Amino acid sequence: MDHSIAALAQALNLPSAGDTSLTVTRAAEPGDAGPGDLALAMSPRYAEALGQGAARAAILWDGADWEALGLKAAIFAPRPRLAMAGLTARLDRGQGFGPGIHPSAVIDPSAVIGADVSIGPLAVIAAGARIGDGTVLGPQVYVGADAQIGPGGYVREAVSIGARVVIGARVFIQPGARIGADGFSFVTPEVSGVEKVRETLADQGDTQAQSWIRIHSLGAVRIGDDVEIGAGCTFDNGTIRDTVIGDRTKFDNQVHLGHNVKIGTDCLICGQTGLSGSVVMGNNVVLGGQCGVADNTFVGDNVVAGGATKIVSNAPAGRVLMGYPAVKMDLHTEIYKAQRRLPRLLRDVAELKKAVFNKEPNG
Secondary structure: OOEEHHHHHHHHOOOEEEOOOOEEOEEEOHHHOOOOEEEEEOOHHHHHHHHHOOOOEEEEEOOOOOOOOOOOEEEEEOOHHHHHHHHHHHHOOOOOOOOOEOOOOEEOOOOEEOOOOEEOOOOEEOOOOEEOOOOEEOOOOEEOOOOEEOOOOEEOOOOEEOOOOEEOOOOEEOOOOEEEEOOOOEEOOOOOHHHHHHHHOOOOOOOOOOOOEEOOOOOOEEEOOOOEEOOOOEEEOOOOOOEEEOOOOEEOOOOEEOOOOEEOOOOEEOOOOEEOOOOEEOOOOEEOOOOEEOOOOEEOOOOEEOOOOEEOOOEOOOOEEEOOOOEEHHHHHHHHHHHHHHHHHHHHHHHHHHHHHOOOOOO
16 A cells, blocks of 8 residues: 555654655665665664665654755654654554454354454354454454453454453454463462461471362453553463453563452563562553562552562562562662672682781791
């Protein structure tokens, strides 16, 4: 599909210059761009690469001399990543899921399907499920009994949504996510060795083997509006109450939420992060990749945790954390610098010991 520079600039609410009637079909990196491409050169460091390609139009940094760069038209982006968000939304060709309900889909007669819903091949919609208007369900999606998905959702292939899960409007779920599994909850008939260790922090010694008994999950998962869920995420049901995710929160791939987790609004949870059972997290929290949060821990509003941080105690609002166990990021940096000095420090100590103990006694 062709897009004029004028139309793109208007859609992005950005200024433009030159022959804005010129049309482009796709976005490209500056050095790879052809005559029909829109080159993405939103920083001066990409100026040289523009000359290696054949683009006639580009998105440039604010104040760029587009004519000197040999272009016929340009759009100017003071905030490049924000411009990328609007541009990619405009140019995204989607997954090619067709309209309507595929004949191989299995839909229980008691399910309620809204207007203009797309349901792909081999999808299964269980009894009592409700699918909102305009929602797209890709191939092999499963929606469990009495589950609900709001309007305008986009659920990609092989997503599984368990019974009684409630999802708000405009959700975006990537392939293979699993929402509504039972929580990892087990108990032993007697006080277990794990419970004793947790209380005493001491070695167990010889203990008798014990069997684990399942605690069933009676709750479900409740997800707000405009939430995005990455590929391979796994969200557990609550034990009694629901696991809850607030509006506009975004999850990267392979994030795990344990039972009873409660997450606020506008959080950003990066890949391979895991939240143990009953974690409560505030609003606008950012957790970098491979973070972990111990069970029954509270994480306050606006906390930021660097990659691989392990939060094992409550984190107050606004705290910036790093490390294991998590400490303030500036303290972690200081500790890391000190660790790097340890070999030299140990050598210095060894030299001092040698000088002291080898010293001739006073005659």
